[in-house]
Amino acid sequence: MSSHTPRHRGARVERGRPGGPTAALLLALAGWLGAAGALHAQDAETEEPPPPLPITIGGGLQTSFLHRTSDDADASDHFRVNSLRLYLNGAATNKIKFMVNTDLDYGGSLGAPGPQGSEFQILDAVAQFEMSDTFNVWVGRFLPPSDRANLYGPFYAHHWGVYADGVQDGYPFVFQGRDNGAAWWGQFDKVKLSAGAFDGRSATGNSSLIGAGRVQVNFWDPEPGYYLNSTYYGERNILAIGIAGQTQADAGTAWSADFLVERKVGDGGAASLEAEWARYDKLGGYDPRYLTNDGGYVLAAYLFPQRVGEGQFELLGKYARARFREGLMADYDQTTTEINLNYVIRQFNARVMIFVKDTAFTAVNPDDLQVGLGLQLQM
16 A cells, blocks of 8 residues: 555644755755746846837928919919928838828929818828848838839929929829838849839729839939939939839839039039930829820039028029920920029028029919918928
8 A cells, every 4th residue: 555545534644844855955946946937137237228229200391482474374473381290210120111191282283372171181191111232112101112202202392393394203192202002122232223113093093003113224323212312412323213213003104314513613502404205195193184195305404612691592493394285275395494593501401591483384373473482391
């Protein structure tokens, strides 16, 4: 009979006593756990926590005074808040990032009079998977592969009167050049490639996806990153050519070719020349009453290297010509001439722009002249 089995109901089974082997084992285990806990606590006190991933918050403001005359209206004067933007950038990991940009949409086109709203709209809401220079995937709402003018936007444009010439950024969009979709882009030394698919219904009303792509070659200094600038204010020597296109099944195509050359002048000056030709064939375009819209522009600027007070003066001129065909009304051409005298204080973060923009039409629309003063601040 086993010694661990009681002989009868009243027999007492031996379960160990203080100082026996079982108690010793328990005491040793308790001591080990206590020592381990103390060591862990000590490590927690001495180890530095991982540094927080960066978060940046910023904002941008464009405001202007405008005097406007038109063939079909009396002269008018306006103070406007053209754009108010809030920027937020953060990171989930070192290679997975998140970007949110908004704009207070006041309604109407640049410089247009009339009622203004006050509703914040989403510009960018992007999950950014940036694995390497050559493999980056963006998903959400952002600027799709398109012309340089779309990829720099109004706050990084060289001149004041952007997106009013019948040529720049006539690609379809949901809001201010942005579309909802996904794209891959990569930087291969001085060659930048991008391609993506975007929601058609929200941009054009057609449920087919919009395919978009862009190829850019920089022969001198590279331009890292997906978004672009229209000028580098003498910080880089740029010679870049880009070709972009979009297509939608059962709809149409749009494509463009753009060019930028910029050379440093002296200590802090720059001379630059930008040009583009674009064609929107049943996809995008400036006037929805016409099936085709094509044209081109050339822009030249000179930033004086000498500082005057807090900033530098810059002279800029632009000429554009666009054609509108296959429409509900008579065919017509549009020419746009713009002259700027800019005072650049801190590049795109602080600048004042005096502008004159003359727009003439051969038919359908009235001629328009705008003279004004614009202010841009960013932080």
